[in-house]
Amino acid sequence: MMTVMCPKMGARHTQPVTRWEAPLGGRDVWLLSRRAGKPGRLKYSRRRMLEEARRLGLSVRLVDARAVEIIRRPSGRTRYRYEGRDMSLPCAAFARAGAYSDLAARAVVASLEADGVACFPGARGLAFGVDKLATAIALERAGLSCPATIALRPGQDTSALSSIIGYPLVVKPLAGLKGQHVSLCRTPADLASVLEKTGHKRQLLAQAFVSESAGQDLRILVAGGRVVAAMVREAPSGEFRSNVALGGRARAVAAPREAEQIALKAAQVLDLQIAAVDLLFCAEGFTICEVNVAPGFEALETVTGLNVAGAMMGLVPERPLAENGLSAAALV
Numbered sequence: 001m002m003t004v005m006c007p008k009m010g011a012r013h014t015q016p017v018t019r020w021e022a023p024l025g026g027r028d029v030w031l032l033s034r035r036a037g038k039p040g041r042l043k044y045s046r047r048r049m050l051e052e053a054r055r056l057g058l059s060v061r062l063v064d065a066r067a068v069e070i071i072r073r074p075s076g077r078t079r080y081r082y083e084g085r086d087m088s089l090p091c092a093a094f095a096r097a098g099a100y101s102d103l104a105a106r107a108v109v110a111s112l113e114a115d116g117v118a119c120f121p122g123a124r125g126l127a128f129g130v131d132k133l134a135t136a137i138a139l140e141r142a143g144l145s146c147p148a149t150i151a152l153r154p155g156q157d158t159s160a161l162s163s164i165i166g167y168p169l170v171v172k173p174l175a176g177l178k179g180q181h182v183s184l185c186r187t188p189a190d191l192a193s194v195l196e197k198t199g200h201k202r203q204l205l206a207q208a209f210v211s212e213s214a215g216q217d218l219r220i221l222v223a224g225g226r227v228v229a230a231m232v233r234e235a236p237s238g239e240f241r242s243n244v245a246l247g248g249r250a251r252a253v254a255a256p257r258e259a260e261q262i263a264l265k266a267a268q269v270l271d272l273q274i275a276a277v278d279l280l281f282c283a284e285g286f287t288i289c290e291v292n293v294a295p296g297f298e299a300l301e302t303v304t305g306l307n308v309a310g311a312m313m314g315l316v317p318e319r320p321l322a323e324n325g326l327s328a329a330a331l332v
Helices: 044-055 103-114 123-129 132-141 188-198 257-269 298-304 308-313
Strands: 028-033 059-064 068-071 079-082 085-087 092-095 118-120 149-152 169-173 183-185 204-208 216-223 226-234 249-252 274-282 285-292
Touching (some): 028 103, 044 298, 068 103, 092 103, 103 118, 103 123, 123 132, 216 257, 216 308, 226 257, 249 298, 257 285, 298 308
Parallel strands (some): 028 059, 028 092, 092 118
Antiparallel strands (some): 068 079, 149 204, 169 183, 169 204, 216 274, 226 249
16 A cells, blocks of 8 residues: 655645646656646646646646547557657556546546556546446445435436435436536426436436435545545535535544545545545435545645645656556555
């Protein structure tokens, strides 16, 4: 198991990253996203990862996975081309699109992983990021608690949901983040309205509503097989979703040992070296609401004062894993 240090941040913005690529001559890292962009336009989490990479002496490249050419041959080294140039294998790659990862990102990660590159998340973990039903199934098979979940389809007879799950229930997309397109349905009429508006646009899930945790959850961030930080999120008045992006408030907490063990096992089951596990409070203790494979961490760093970005970037190996005779799973 790799030890992850997570010091206090202190003055973290004294030397902002201003370059798209930082050729420091050290270990190379790819930061994969749907839009590579420029550091000045990056959102908080990616910008912080670049800052910590510079502090650790890493050479980081922002890469749009859709523009990567992969040339795999039956024998010989795989070629990767980007913007008309060949690229050497990085020591690590961080896929940051999460629930919005497309086939291009998953293909790049799968190829890099096959070539011995440490990927966060790896191909299997990234697949869970775009399929909450598969995530729930994998967690339940491992003996972890999740709310009862049913896949919905357009035109489905939903009359049986009242006896299987009961009302109120939560409807959410198969892939999504930040609480977007998540609805609380208190009656069959509410569910019919949601399905009418969105059921033909995206795949949806119905999930039991955990009343004991209404408007509140516990987020635990795991990196390298260790709990890095935790916070409780509370929804604003009149809202059941506790996402900070939707106005929720957060406060730092020391997670109970039971909750930490659940989060660590969930990350292990899903082959995630980095994960944010959202737990709901229930009569039995805790149940897993969601697992985020490429979590944002602005709120966590803000309320805890901990260097979450540093813990993530600290997972980058000294050289490509193929040279060490290791696999990405060996980091957990």
